[in-house]
Amino acid sequence: MKVPEVAFFGDRYYQRVIYGLGPYIADYEEQVLLACIVRNWCVKCLAFCDDLDAEALLHERQHVDALVEEFTLTELWDQYGIVGDLVPFTKDFPYADIQELLSPDLLHQIIKGGFKDHLVKWVEKNLHHHYGKAEAERRLDDIDRQIAVVAPFAGLQCFPQGHHFKQWTGDDSKGLMKIYLTAIEGHVPPEIVRTFRAFLELCYLVRRNVITEGTLMQIEESLAHFHKYHKFF
Numbered sequence: 001m002k003v004p005e006v007a008f009f010g011d012r013y014y015q016r017v018i019y020g021l022g023p024y025i026a027d028y029e030e031q032v033l034l035a036c037i038v039r040n041w042c043v044k045c046l047a048f049c050d051d052l053d054a055e056a057l058l059h060e061r062q063h064v065d066a067l068v069e070e071f072t073l074t075e076l077w078d079q080y081g082i083v084g085d086l087v088p089f090t091k092d093f094p095y096a097d098i099q100e101l102l103s104p105d106l107l108h109q110i111i112k113g114g115f116k117d118h119l120v121k122w123v124e125k126n127l128h129h130h131y132g133k134a135e136a137e138r139r140l141d142d143i144d145r146q147i148a149v150v151a152p153f154a155g156l157q158c159f160p161q162g163h164h165f166k167q168w169t170g171d172d173s174k175g176l177m178k179i180y181l182t183a184i185e186g187h188v189p190p191e192i193v194r195t196f197r198a199f200l201e202l203c204y205l206v207r208r209n210v211i212t213e214g215t216l217m218q219i220e221e222s223l224a225h226f227h228k229y230h231k232f233f
Contacts, residue, residue, distance in 0.1 A: 002094055021093065024101040027108035035059070035098050036088050041081030043102055049081055059099035061091070110203055111173045119199060122233045123184060123192065139187045146183040147176070177203065191232035198225035 004016035026034065028043075035043040042049075047056035057063075067076060068084050076084040090096040127136035144162025152158060157175030181196045202222040205215055 018095075021090070021096045021101055023103040024098070025103045025105055027105045028113070031102050034088065035102060036083045036086040038077055038081040038083060044099060046080065061097045061099070064099075106206065110206070111177070112170060114199060115177055115203070116173050119196060120180070123188060126188065126192065126233060143183045143187060147179060150179050189232065191229050195226060195229040195232065198222050198229060202226060 002018070004018050006014050007017045008014055024034065029039075031037075031043045032039050032041075037043045038049070040049045041047075042052055042056075043059070045056040045058050047054050064082060067080055067082060071079070071084070073084045076082040088098040090098045090101065124136070124140060127139050130136075131139065147159050147162045150156060150158065156178060157171070159176065159179075177200055181193065181200065184196070185193055199222075202219060205211075205219045205222060208215060211219075
């Protein structure tokens with residue numbers, strides 16, 4: 001990564017090149033392992049785990065190395081969220097910093113994480129909280145029936161057993177997102193329906209191949225609506 005190599009390019013010329021690493025796309029669990037960060041801490045900045053929205057400096061390799069030399073393993077773990085006895089695989093790479101390389105995984109962190117791991121579970125908890133176990137189970141069964149009877153159509157995925165299946169794939173999450181909103185309407189308060197609508201709009205906007213300034217404004221508006229209504233949970 002320091003000594004240039006001669007490579008033949010498509011324009012039929014030879015050029016000296018120095019290779020490097022580009023963005024590393026991974027879900028949060030893998031990012032934690034790669035960056036040697038304690039779970040529930042941010043892999044990109046120094047924000048404390050209890051206040052991840054606070055302004056904070058970005059992680060830098062030189063700073064992390066200085067902290068590892070200065071503090072004990074316990075202090076690193078509790079105060080900085082750093083696993084001090086592990087070394088990132090990029091440590092000896094001259095032009096690579098794992099904290100700079102890490103890039104969020106849209107599938108896991110928004111679609112599977114936000115939709116499956118949070119919103120769908122929040123609906124179940126909300127129903128149990130407001131209606132009790134028996135009525136909540138009845139409503140959840142009706143939601144599953146509505147999901148199961150969706151007519152086959154191009155672009156729609158069939159879920160004959162509702163949303164209760166053992167292994168969720170990315171395609172399952174994206175398929176269920178298209179029909180889940182209509183299935184829960186009438187069983188949950190309007191605020192929850194609006195929460196899902198804002199979230200789904202956000203997901204479809206950020207997945208566009210081309211994002212313009214107008215799209216960015218729509219994304220910010222959808223995100224603001226999501227934060228406004230999700231407090232109902």
